Structure formats: C-alpha cells, structure tokens
Amino acid sequence: MQVSVRANALREALxxxxxxxxxxxATSRGTVRITVPIPERCTDEQWAAVLRALMSVPRWGATDGSGRTEVWAEIKEDPC
Known part of the structure; x- marks a missing residue:
C-alpha cells in the first residue's frame, strides 16, 4: 500500500x-492505520521514542489482544 509522506515518517519513527x-x-477512506509490536524488553528510551511518535498524531492507542503489546496510530491522508 502506498502511503503519504506523513504516514511514512510516522511508520519509520515507530x-x-x-x-x-x-x-x-486502510481503515476507512483516506485513513491509514500503522501498527507495530512493542519488544518484550522495551527500554525506557524506546518507550519515550514510541510515545513521541504517537503524540504527533491525534488518534492512537494500544492493544495486547494478540498476546503481545502493539501500538497503533491513524493518519488521515490528504486528498489528491
């Protein structure tokens, strides 16, 4: 899937x-959700970097429904 520069920057940061x-x-028309697992032994520095990336977007969250903690963030793509 091709994503915007903003979504790609967020993906790279995470x-x-x-x-x-x-x-x-794609979660809905014009919205991309980026999901990444958190390492089992995540350091304080890693968590700080994850939170900085997540706080750069208005919609984000976390889940452990798969047995492993994952964070997600959504970016609304600019219409072309």
Missing amino acids: ERATGEISTAT
Missing part, C-alpha cells in the same frame, strides 16, 4: 523506536 516491522492498513 520502527526505529521499537526495532520491529510495522504494518499499514
């Missing part, structure tokens, strides 16, 4: 902070 691979999915 991957850099966690050292994990993220996924990007």
Whole structure:
C-alpha cells in the first residue's frame, strides 16, 4: 500500500523506536492505520521514542489482544 509522506515518517519513527516491522492498513477512506509490536524488553528510551511518535498524531492507542503489546496510530491522508 502506498502511503503519504506523513504516514511514512510516522511508520519509520515507530520502527526505529521499537526495532520491529510495522504494518499499514486502510481503515476507512483516506485513513491509514500503522501498527507495530512493542519488544518484550522495551527500554525506557524506546518507550519515550514510541510515545513521541504517537503524540504527533491525534488518534492512537494500544492493544495486547494478540498476546503481545502493539501500538497503533491513524493518519488521515490528504486528498489528491
């Protein structure tokens, strides 16, 4: 899936902070959700970097429904 520069920057920031691979999915027309797992032994510095990235967008959250903590953030894409 092709994503905007903003969504790509967020994806890269989350991957850099966690050292994990993220996924990007379209949740509704014009909205992309980026999800990344949190490492089992996440350091304080990693969490700080994750939170900085998440706080840059208005809609984000976390889940552990898969047995592993994951964070997600949504970006509303600019219409072309």
